[in-house]
Amino acid sequence: MKIAVVGTGYVGLVTGTCFSETGNQVVCVDVNEEKIKGLQNGVMPIYEPGLDVLFNRNVEEGRLKFTTSLKEGIEGAETIFLALPTPPGEDGSADLKYILKVADDLGKLMTQYAVIVDKSTVPVGTAELVSAAISRNATVDFDVVSNPEFLREGVAVEDFMKPDRVVVGTGSERAKKVMERLYAPLVRQGNPIIFMDERSAEMTKYAANAFLAMKITFMNEIANLCEKTGANVDHIRRGIGTDSRIGKRFLFAGIGYGGSCFPKDVQALAKTSADYAYDFRLLNAVMEVNKDQKRKLLPHLLAYFGGDLKDKTIAVWGLAFKPYTDDIREAPALENIRELLDLGAKVTAYDPEGMPNTKALLPGVTYCHTAYAALDDADALMIFTEWPQFRTPEFEKVSALLKNKVIFDGRNLYEPEHMKELGFAYFSIGRETVS
Ligand SMILES: NC(=O)c1ccc[n+]([C@@H]2O[C@H](COP(=O)([O-])OP(=O)(O)OC[C@H]3O[C@@H](n4cnc5c(N)ncnc54)[C@H](O)[C@@H]3O)[C@@H](O)[C@H]2O)c1
Numbered sequence: 001m002k003i004a005v006v007g008t009g010y011v012g013l014v015t016g017t018c019f020s021e022t023g024n025q026v027v028c029v030d031v032n033e034e035k036i037k038g039l040q041n042g043v044m045p046i047y048e049p050g051l052d053v054l055f056n057r058n059v060e061e062g063r064l065k066f067t068t069s070l071k072e073g074i075e076g077a078e079t080i081f082l083a084l085p086t087p088p089g090e091d092g093s094a095d096l097k098y099i100l101k102v103a104d105d106l107g108k109l110m111t112q113y114a115v116i117v118d119k120s121t122v123p124v125g126t127a128e129l130v131s132a133a134i135s136r137n138a139t140v141d142f143d144v145v146s147n148p149e150f151l152r153e154g155v156a157v158e159d160f161m162k163p164d165r166v167v168v169g170t171g172s173e174r175a176k177k178v179m180e181r182l183y184a185p186l187v188r189q190g191n192p193i194i195f196m197d198e199r200s201a202e203m204t205k206y207a208a209n210a211f212l213a214m215k216i217t218f219m220n221e222i223a224n225l226c227e228k229t230g231a232n233v234d235h236i237r238r239g240i241g242t243d244s245r246i247g248k249r250f251l252f253a254g255i256g257y258g259g260s261c262f263p264k265d266v267q268a269l270a271k272t273s274a275d276y277a278y279d280f281r282l283l284n285a286v287m288e289v290n291k292d293q294k295r296k297l298l299p300h301l302l303a304y305f306g307g308d309l310k311d312k313t314i315a316v317w318g319l320a321f322k323p324y325t326d327d328i329r330e331a332p333a334l335e336n337i338r339e340l341l342d343l344g345a346k347v348t349a350y351d352p353e354g355m356p357n358t359k360a361l362l363p364g365v366t367y368c369h370t371a372y373a374a375l376d377d378a379d380a381l382m383i384f385t386e387w388p389q390f391r392t393p394e395f396e397k398v399s400a401l402l403k404n405k406v407i408f409d410g411r412n413l414y415e416p417e418h419m420k421e422l423g424f425a426y427f428s429i430g431r432e433t434v435s
């Protein structure tokens with residue numbers, strides 16, 4: 001099948017690459033000329049494990065191409081995917097200007113029937129708006145389908161190639177057949193394609209993200225209560241996660257959820273609720289708790305240094321919002337580093353993939369080539385991302401490099417008991433404090 005993917009970011013590049021891997025002829029379109037030039041020369045704009053292998057193979061075999069021209073990109077395409085940004089507007093609602101601009105352009109440019117597939121996360125009713133925008137100028141038939149994407153960054157290729165489910169919102173039999181054909185290679189193990197109406201598909205995406213954000217937030221609240229009561233959140237997680245009704249995943253307490261999706265999508269769903277005069281109290285609580293959770297370690301750090309961080313150097317391990325990505329959008333590390341700098345501290349930082357993006361935003365930080373280099377002469381270590389390499393460091397080296405044997409761990413990487421044995425002061429989330 002000939003496919004166009006409009007928007008070549010995290011979702012668009014993964015979508016385009018994976019569909020070329022299943023034999024389709026794909027053209028990815030983006031307005032960012034530098035990005036497209038790079039991709040045409042084999043330069044990946046993002047770090048996403050495994051994507052480069054698929055990318056190289058499909059580019060080499062001529063199934064995956066890149067252009068800045070929408071007209072060229074959609075030529076002969078049976079499906080046109082929209083993988084465009086939907087950032088929060090000033091009032092928290094998803095800003096549809098990128099989607100509607102492309103929809104308007106498509107109406108003018110389309111020369112044959114195509115299924116326009118919305119992969120971006122968009123509020124209920126967007127498929128109708130996209131349809132109306134295309135219709136204004138279209139001279140050919142088309143269908144607009146909602147097909148939300150559920151991939152996680154860091155494991156995006158695996159999530160895309162083996163999705164738990166594919167959700168497709170459409171009332172058109174013709175579009176349904178096209179989508180079935182396209183997704184058939186990805187649902188061979190019985191994972192379903194779930195068809196529904198467009199509005200329900202759009203809402204399904206927000207419901208999934210809001211539910212997961214709520215699940216994490218619930219555990220963060222339990223963790224906060226554990227700290228007060230002397231219980232250990234790790235035990236609670238195992239104790240409840242083994243109940244199949246609850247499930248083991250997304251129960252890890254920590255320094256709050258971040259990333260390009262949960263924060264903006266919870267906010268956008270709350271805005272949709274408000275627009276429909278529905279007070280979704282649970283969502284408001286999730287946002288409130290997460291805001292506080294991101295700053296959870298700072299009071300402990302301040303108290304440790306007697307309320308004064310001037311002339312202190314704080315080493316930071318982890319900048320990306322999660323491991324195996326270079327994405328720093330809404331990463332808890334950034335907010336904490338800004339606060340540390342405001343309080344007069346110096347910051348030395350290390351992240352395996354997140355440093356180039358962070359440098360552009362926070363030039364005042366000293367970026368180091370290794371995790372240990374960040375510790376050299378620092379007064380304390382703070383951890384914000386659970387990169388596996390941070391899990392079993394050489395603690396002798398850590399204590400030799402740090403001025404004080406103290407770790408503030410936002411990802412619960414170490415056992416408090418072990419840290420006690422090693423003589424570290426250790427602050428984590430929802431477990432015993434070792435001081
Ligand atoms: N990142 C994720 O993990 C993820 C997962 C599921 C869903 N989503 C949703 O998918 C959508 C895209 O997210 P993303 O993270 O890939 O965004 P992104 O910012 O990484 O990429 C968007 C791309 O669209 C391009 N673009 C903007 N206007 C354009 C235009 N007129 N024509 C062509 N290209 C244009 C931008 O230059 C950019 O490269 C969002 O709605 C997001 O909520 C994201």
Ligand SMILES: O=c1ccn([C@@H]2O[C@H](COP(=O)(O)OP(=O)(O)O[C@H]3O[C@H](CO)[C@@H](O)[C@H](O)[C@H]3O)[C@@H](O)[C@H]2O)c(=O)[nH]1
Pocket residue numbers: 121149150151152153154209212216249250251252253254255256257258259260261262321322
């Ligand atoms: O038990 C957990 C699991 C995750 N997180 C945090 O939650 C955030 C999001 O993590 P994750 O969901 O793994 O990454 P994303 O790439 O943001 O993926 C989410 O957002 C995407 C964009 O909408 C969806 O497609 C995915 O299904 C959804 O998981 C990160 O800050 C994690 O550190 C926790 O604190 N505890």
